[in-house]
Amino acid sequence: MELNLIQQIAIWTLPVLFAITLHEAAHAYAAKHFGDPTAFLMGRMTLNPLKHIDPIGTVLLPLLCLMLPGGFLFGWAKPVPVNFGALRNPRANGRWVAAAGPLANLAMAACWVLILRLAVNLDGNYFQLPLAYMAQAGITINVVLMVLNLLPIPPLDGGRILVFSLPREAAAAVSRIEPYGMIILVVLLATGILGGIMQPLMKLVYGFLALLG
Template sequence: MELNLIQNIAIWALPVLFAITVHEAAHAYAAKRFGDPTAFLMGRMTLNPMKHIDPIGTVALPLLCLLLPGGFLFGYAKPVPVNFGALRNPKHDMRWVAAAGPLANLGMAIGWALLYRFGLEFLQGNSFQLPLVLMAQAGIQINVILMVLNLLPLPPLDGGRILVSILPPAQAQLVARIEPYGFFILLGLLITGLLGTILAPFMGMVMKLIHWIM
């Protein structure tokens, strides 16, 4: 079914907002759980999307992706501030704070998959069925994308933090030095089309799990 821009925005807006909001709130909750209240004190441990929206990364960039035919949906929220030095065991706890966001996306993808199944099985003939099913599909897709993207072992992405937390100190320091250039590397991969190529097999693996649940 071919949707126009307004219909696409209506279908994708809620899943995107949920995906980024719960992702960032999960980081904030995990940080507080392991000893760093920075995000909590700044009001970022919340499901209020206005606290996490970045005008460029959350609004403009995803809209541009929707406008481009066959484009790879890409976006980001305002990163939750984490003072890793305040964690009770910084090197060990860092991996759990970093992993909290992708795990939240996995949970939401599964939730959208169950909603998709509900729509197909119990809303047949109902006028709400098609919008709900399309929104659930969007919810699955955006959460799988965010999960896999953020697990790339590239600082400052969550996967980069996890990698730094498990490497020996000397190697961890070398990887951490990439962080100032991480966004530009990611942008270069996106522009050249390599990002989608790198993520595709991992997204396929996660989607197989989701389809099994569905």
């Protein structure tokens, strides 16, 4: 069934909002757990999506991706502020704070797999098709966000995990990439390289999720 733009927006809005909100909230909860209350004090440790939406990265860019035929879904949320120096063990705790977002996306993808299974069992029910489409969208956006954020490019979560895992001199060298990280991502996206990198990794995650279905 071919969906028009309005139908696509209706199906994707809720999964996207859940995906970005829980991703960012997970960072905030992890940071507070390990000793940094910055996000909590700024009101970012919340499940209110309005606190995490970036007008360009969360709204405009994903909408453009949906409008382009065969477009690769891409976007970002407003990053949660973390003072890594305030963590009880900045290097060890920093890895967990960075990993919390992608892990939240993996958990959400698993939940959407279960919802898809429920939709399949609603044979003949009016809500079967919309729920199945929404579950598929939820799986896709969470797998995309998880894999994208785990790429070892600062300021992505994978880049921060890499920085906190390397010896100090090497970590400092990688950290210097951070101001150019988003430019690197946009170039990789525009040239099609990003999709080529992510697709095999996404297939691995889909294979893992298939075990749940």
